[in-house]
Amino acid sequence: MLLKLNNIYKTFGGVKSLLGTKESAIEAVNDVSLTINHKENLGLVGESGCGKTTLARIILKLYGINSGQIIFDGTDITRMSNRKFRPLRKSVQMVFQDPYSSLDPRFTVREILKEAISLDEVKYKSEAEQEQKMISLLKEVQLSGDILSRYPHEFSGGERQRIAIARALILSPKLLILDEAVSSLDVLIQDQILQLLTAIQKRHDITYLFISHNLKVVKRLCHRIAVMYKGKVLELGSCDDIFDNPLHPYTQELLTAAVEYRSTERSTDLKIPDKGRLIEKTKGHFIIEG
Amino acid sequence: MPNPIVTVQNLSVEVKQTGAKIVRNVSFSVEPESVTALVGGSGSGKTTTGMSILKLLSPALKVSSGQILYKGFNLSAFSESKMQEIRGREIGVVFQEPLYAFNPVFTIGDQIDEVLRFHTQQGVIQRKEKILHLFDLVGLPDPARIYMSYPHQLSGGMRQRAMIAQAIAADPDLIIADEPTSSLDVTLQAKIIELFHDLRSKLKLSIVLVSHDLGLVKHLSDQVIVMKQGEVVEAGKTNTVIEKPQEEYTKDLLKAVEVK
Numbered sequence: 001m002l003l004k005l006n007n008i009y010k011t012f013g014g015v016k017s018l019l020g021t022k023e024s025a026i027e028a029v030n031d032v033s034l035t036i037n038h039k040e041n042l043g044l045v046g047e048s049g050c051g052k053t054t055l056a057r058i059i060l061k062l063y064g065i066n067s068g069q070i071i072f073d074g075t076d077i078t079r080m081s082n083r084k085f086r087p088l089r090k091s092v093q094m095v096f097q098d099p100y101s102s103l104d105p106r107f108t109v110r111e112i113l114k115e116a117i118s119l120d121e122v123k124y125k126s127e128a129e130q131e132q133k134m135i136s137l138l139k140e141v142q143l144s145g146d147i148l149s150r151y152p153h154e155f156s157g158g159e160r161q162r163i164a165i166a167r168a169l170i171l172s173p174k175l176l177i178l179d180e181a182v183s184s185l186d187v188l189i190q191d192q193i194l195q196l197l198t199a200i201q202k203r204h205d206i207t208y209l210f211i212s213h214n215l216k217v218v219k220r221l222c223h224r225i226a227v228m229y230k231g232k233v234l235e236l237g238s239c240d241d242i243f244d245n246p247l248h249p250y251t252q253e254l255l256t257a258a259v260e261y262r263s264t265e266r267s268t269d270l271k272i273p274d275k276g277r278l279i280e281k282t283k284g285h286f287i288i289e290g
Numbered sequence: 291m292p293n294p295i296v297t298v299q300n301l302s303v304e305v306k307q308t309g310a311k312i313v314r315n316v317s318f319s320v321e322p323e324s325v326t327a328l329v330g331g332s333g334s335g336k337t338t339t340g341m342s343i344l345k346l347l348s349p350a351l352k353v354s355s356g357q358i359l360y361k362g363f364n365l366s367a368f369s370e371s372k373m374q375e376i377r378g379r380e381i382g383v384v385f386q387e388p389l390y391a392f393n394p395v396f397t398i399g400d401q402i403d404e405v406l407r408f409h410t411q412q413g414v415i416q417r418k419e420k421i422l423h424l425f426d427l428v429g430l431p432d433p434a435r436i437y438m439s440y441p442h443q444l445s446g447g448m449r450q451r452a453m454i455a456q457a458i459a460a461d462p463d464l465i466i467a468d469e470p471t472s473s474l475d476v477t478l479q480a481k482i483i484e485l486f487h488d489l490r491s492k493l494k495l496s497i498v499l500v501s502h503d504l505g506l507v508k509h510l511s512d513q514v515i516v517m518k519q520g521e522v523v524e525a526g527k528t529n530t531v532i533e534k535p536q537e538e539y540t541k542d543l544l545k546a547v548e549v550k
Contacts, residue, residue, distance in 0.1 A: 047475045048446065157332065186502035187546035188331045213475035216549055243549070253477065259549055261509045263480040 008068035030231035043218030046228035097180035099160035158189035237285035294319035300356035327511035382457030386469035388449035399437030505547035
């Protein structure tokens with residue numbers, strides 16, 4: 001097991017003011033438990049504001065949590081200090097949605113990659129050796145080595161996302177979090193990036209956590225899918241479970257929207273049981289029940 | 291057969307400085323009350339083609355040959371001030387990213403009011419009534435509150451609806467929608483597509499839809515123009531193109547949005 005999240009709970013706001021009035025807190029992640037197995041990609045799906053990015057940031061320990069437990073690669077990292085966590089953080093890398101803002105416009109590709117290389121435990125003997133490492137990484141993401149002295153603005157969106165992936169791969173992470181990593185690209189480039197990620201996984205010991213609002217895209221890369229809504233995981237199952245036999249009305253709604261481009265008229269508001277637990281319906285296929 | 295609203299004839303657009311052709315010999319026409327989709331990957335010239343109809347090309351580009359007829363009139367003969375009368379009044383536009391398309395320091399109501407002030411003779415009360423009615427039409431809840439809201443106070447889906455309200459405010463005959471759903475998540479995307487459907491029949495609109503997603507286009511358009519590197523590679527009725535694509539490129543575009 002690579003990552004285990006136990007009953008993660010995270011709220012924003014809700015601070016008591018001087019006069020004792022309390023503004024109500026937003027429950028961004030509400031009692032979420034998930035596991036990611038080694039080399040078993042998990043897709044995290046839901047609409048904007050459902051808490052999927054918050055969860056990613058919790059895994060990276062960029063946000064603290066109110067309660068719960070995070071176990072990464074056998075180590076409990078929940079209360080670990082930043083200093084202790086730093087060596088482990090190399091094993092979890094992230095690729096962001098917008099490659100226009102995730103790459104520093106004043107850095108050349110060489111400088112962007114070098115920054116990550118300088119954190120590597122492997123000490124490179126010479127500049128030439130580092131250069132070699134960078135070129136081989138660019139080759140990995142199907143870019144040519146002679147782009148090293150160019151700046152981000154000289155590249156298309158797809159190429160930029162490849163550079164971001166190359167940077168994330170430098171420290172040989174065990175878990176790569178892709179937060180809407182293809183959403184800003186056109187469908188053809190999306191396809192190329194997804195194929196690239198599959199190819200990388202064949203060569204490296206890497207697992208993906210793929211965050212997206214589009215079930216169709218998630219299906220291409222992931223083995224299992226978790227559907228999130230208002231901070232809770234409503235349904236969890238294999239791709240086939242979710243696509244062929246979606247149990248929760250919200251999953252059905254997402255599926256209709258992604259596949260048929262139709263919205264669903266909700267007869268009643270989605271009732272999310274506050275104390276709901278994921279119940280296993282068939283093997284490996286869970287749905288929330290209160 | 292009624293006269294087409296827009297006819298694009300052998301349109302070519304090039305970069306002024308280098309002479310590089312962005313759009314090459316593109317021809318198509320838009321029938322009244324129909325939806326035409328311009329489809330292709332990034333850099334295929336689909337947005338440039340769409341924006342040429344509004345004469346909103348970047349200053350670095352120019353139309354090098356061909357012409358665009360709007361209701362039979364040659365657009366190239368129109369002055370900039372004449373074009374200003376056409377934009378909004380005759381041809382509305384919906385951009386991809388509604389956050390950037392609105393001015394952050396004015397309320398939504400104010401910005402739509404500007405369209406009506408410019409294009410119509412209506413008084414203050416009439417205009418406000420019209421705007422509240424527009425909000426209702428595009429499915430925005432609590433129109434009075436939206437009117438007073440600033441762009442950042444609305445969610446992405448609501449901003450997109452507000453922009454559509456702005457585009458149809460002066461009752462244009464044609465809407466150019468450039469990737470109107472690309473910045474939205476799938477559930478909102480489906481709702482916006484349905485809104486376009488609805489508006490089209492209610493307001494007898496023609497729509498030019500620019501998109502990279504053939505799956506989406508399938509659900510909204512009557513004809514499809516597939517573009518690659520500035521050229522039209524395939525064009526025809528939507529059903530025909532989707533069911534029997536002839537070109538490899540079209541097949542690739544279709545394959546990319548299939549459920550595997």
